[in-house]
Amino acid sequence: MRLAFAFSVYYYLMPRDVASLVDTLAEIVGPRHVRTALPERVTYAKDGLPTHRRVPGVVVLPGSRDEVIAVVRLLGALGMPFVPRGAGTGLSGGALADGDAVLIVLTRLNRILKIDARNRLAVVEPGVVNVRLSVAAAPHGLQYTPDPSSQTACTIGGNVAENAGGPHCLKYGVTATHVLALEVALADGRVVELGSPGGEPWGPDLVGLFVGSEGNFGVATRIAVRLLPVARAVRTLLADFTSLRTAGEAVSAVIASGIVPAALEMMDQSCIQAVEDSVYAAGYPRDAAAVLLAELDGAHEAAVAADAETIEAVLRAHGARSVLVAADAQQREKLWLGRKKAFGAMGRLSRDLVVQDAVVPRSTLPDVLETIARIAAEYGLTVSNVFHAGDGNLHPNISFDGRTPGLRERVEAASAEIMATCIAAGGTITGEHGIGLDKLRYMPLLFDGDSLAAMRAVRHVWDPEERVNPGKVVPVHACREWAGTRNAERGTRNESPDVRSDFRVPTSALET
Numbered sequence: 001m002r003l004a005f006a007f008s009v010y011y012y013l014m015p016r017d018v019a020s021l022v023d024t025l026a027e028i029v030g031p032r033h034v035r036t037a038l039p040e041r042v043t044y045a046k047d048g049l050p051t052h053r054r055v056p057g058v059v060v061l062p063g064s065r066d067e068v069i070a071v072v073r074l075l076g077a078l079g080m081p082f083v084p085r086g087a088g089t090g091l092s093g094g095a096l097a098d099g100d101a102v103l104i105v106l107t108r109l110n111r112i113l114k115i116d117a118r119n120r121l122a123v124v125e126p127g128v129v130n131v132r133l134s135v136a137a138a139p140h141g142l143q144y145t146p147d148p149s150s151q152t153a154c155t156i157g158g159n160v161a162e163n164a165g166g167p168h169c170l171k172y173g174v175t176a177t178h179v180l181a182l183e184v185a186l187a188d189g190r191v192v193e194l195g196s197p198g199g200e201p202w203g204p205d206l207v208g209l210f211v212g213s214e215g216n217f218g219v220a221t222r223i224a225v226r227l228l229p230v231a232r233a234v235r236t237l238l239a240d241f242t243s244l245r246t247a248g249e250a251v252s253a254v255i256a257s258g259i260v261p262a263a264l265e266m267m268d269q270s271c272i273q274a275v276e277d278s279v280y281a282a283g284y285p286r287d288a289a290a291v292l293l294a295e296l297d298g299a300h301e302a303a304v305a306a307d308a309e310t311i312e313a314v315l316r317a318h319g320a321r322s323v324l325v326a327a328d329a330q331q332r333e334k335l336w337l338g339r340k341k342a343f344g345a346m347g348r349l350s351r352d353l354v355v356q357d358a359v360v361p362r363s364t365l366p367d368v369l370e371t372i373a374r375i376a377a378e379y380g381l382t383v384s385n386v387f388h389a390g391d392g393n394l395h396p397n398i399s400f401d402g403r404t405p406g407l408r409e410r411v412e413a414a415s416a417e418i419m420a421t422c423i424a425a426g427g428t429i430t431g432e433h434g435i436g437l438d439k440l441r442y443m444p445l446l447f448d449g450d451s452l453a454a455m456r457a458v459r460h461v462w463d464p465e466e467r468v469n470p471g472k473v474v475p476v477h478a479c480r481e482w483a484g485t486r487n488a489e490r491g492t493r494n495e496s497p498d499v500r501s502d503f504r505v506p507t508s509a510l511e512t
């Protein structure tokens with residue numbers, strides 16, 4: 001009753017400003033593409049991580065670059081915070097907006113603007129789904145190589161913001177290696193062009209700075225990327241191990257052989273069993289403690305075949321119980337489907353899944369994996385590992401039912417211990433999923449105050465008022481503690497039925 005009263009007070013105090021903002025946004029993008037009702041906004045309250053939830057004040061879905069720029073200019077004039085969002089598959093709470101911010105969803109900007117086969121590049125809008133670009137480039141014998149396991153859903157804009165990786169980034173490099181140029185709408189609506197599709201321009205690497213900036217520097221409205229030839233020869237190997245430690249040691253042995261596989265992925269027993277129980281069953285041996293999926297590729301059949309033989313011998317010499325070489329493209333696809341859909345398959349284990357992301361030096365993998373198993377046992381949690389082993393990029397996944405009292409806290413505590421373990425091993429707190437909201441609390445474990453201040457100073461060059469994706473990535477120092485800049489540790493609020501009852505807009509700015 002009191003709650004309803006509070007909402008109605010807001011309703012009668014605020015309607016003109018909010019209606020004015022909503023109407024102006026609707027003029028820009030069309031009324032269908034402005035979402036204000038609570039059930040619509042709640043759809044955008046999470047990304048791929050179940051532990052953070054924020055309900056945005058307004059959701060706007062522009063349909064073109066010009067509309068994005070007009071929306072950003074309007075919000076700039078109003079001094080309002082906003083958050084860019086792609087497909088919302090992120091795993092660090094990066095694409096969430098608070099009740100006083102506008103969420104700009106970019107999925108309608110889904111056009112591939114150009115495929116220039118001669119110069120091996122493509123220009124895309126940010127909402128293009130990753131895998132669509134490779135499908136479109138395939139008739140030219142080309143592909144967009146970064147292949148996050150979410151590639152059938154995530155957008156290239158989101159990949160740029162997170163500097164996404166994927167199994168084949170071991171040999172070919174993560175997203176930063178493949179982005180040539182960007183058009184970016186800055187916080188105040190000015191548009192800048194970074195890099196050049198035709199080659200490296202003179203000056204600092206601003207493309208490199210933007211890639212991985214997690215939506216903190218502006219909205220990428222156009223992206224030029226490198227395309228690479230589809231490999232003519234491929235060999236895929238599945239090696240299984242009776243101990244996790246041996247599998248970890250085999251990873252280092254493969255890299256030490258001097259051959260860099262296109263991909264080198266690991267799955268532990270819990271993950272194998274989840275996959276084998278699912279529709280993605282790939283024929284992984286259920287009793288194995290771990291499997292390694294290795295892929296060799298290149299332009300020459302004989303060279304790739306020779307490399308595959310060497311790697312097979314290395315795997316056998318380092319404890320592989322058996323090594324299967326995929327007989328044909330169909331078997332290869334099946335082996336990869338199991339790996340790429342492993343997160344989905346883990347949905348069978350429990351209602352909620354926290355996917356963690358950390359990097360450790362490869363040589364420490366065996367010890368770190370054992371410590372993670374010990375932490376899981378101590379907290380009574382199921383932790384499954386599926387990860388990019390070749391570059392030491394771990395993904396310990398904790399399955400749990402968030403409805404069980406006290407379990408979320410245990411999951412958080414176990415996650416923190418896992419992160420501390422990775423840092424102590426000489427690693428870092430993210431390889432590809434970003435800091436977002438989720439990892440803010442770990443930043444001071446890795447960086448001192450001066451380093452964090454330097455990061456925020458860089459941010460201020462792009463966004464002096466910290467209006468783009470506020471409260472993410474770099475914590476601030478207050479009351480002797482580092483915390484999110486605005487609201488990182490705050491719970492969800494403003495869950496009123498319609499935006500008109502909870503959304504504050506500076507009136508004067510609207511009238512300009």
Ligand SMILES: Cc1cc2nc3c(=O)[nH]c(=O)nc-3n(C[C@H](O)[C@H](O)[C@H](O)COP(=O)(O)OP(=O)(O)OC[C@H]3O[C@@H](n4cnc5c(N)ncnc54)[C@H](O)[C@@H]3O)c2cc1C
Nearest residue numbers: 086087088089090094149155157158161164165215220432
């Ligand atoms: C099953 C599963 C598997 C995954 N596997 C991988 C993997 O192998 N490798 C990997 O790297 N990640 C992986 N991810 C994580 C996620 O898919 C990636 O981080 C991806 O890059 C996010 O893209 P998105 O379009 O969903 O972005 P969102 O989640 O919508 O946004 C992510 C961040 O990007 C910002 N952003 C989005 N678009 C723009 C833009 N145009 N301009 C500026 N900022 C923008 C947002 O503000 C946010 O901070 C996986 C996720 C899932 C659910």
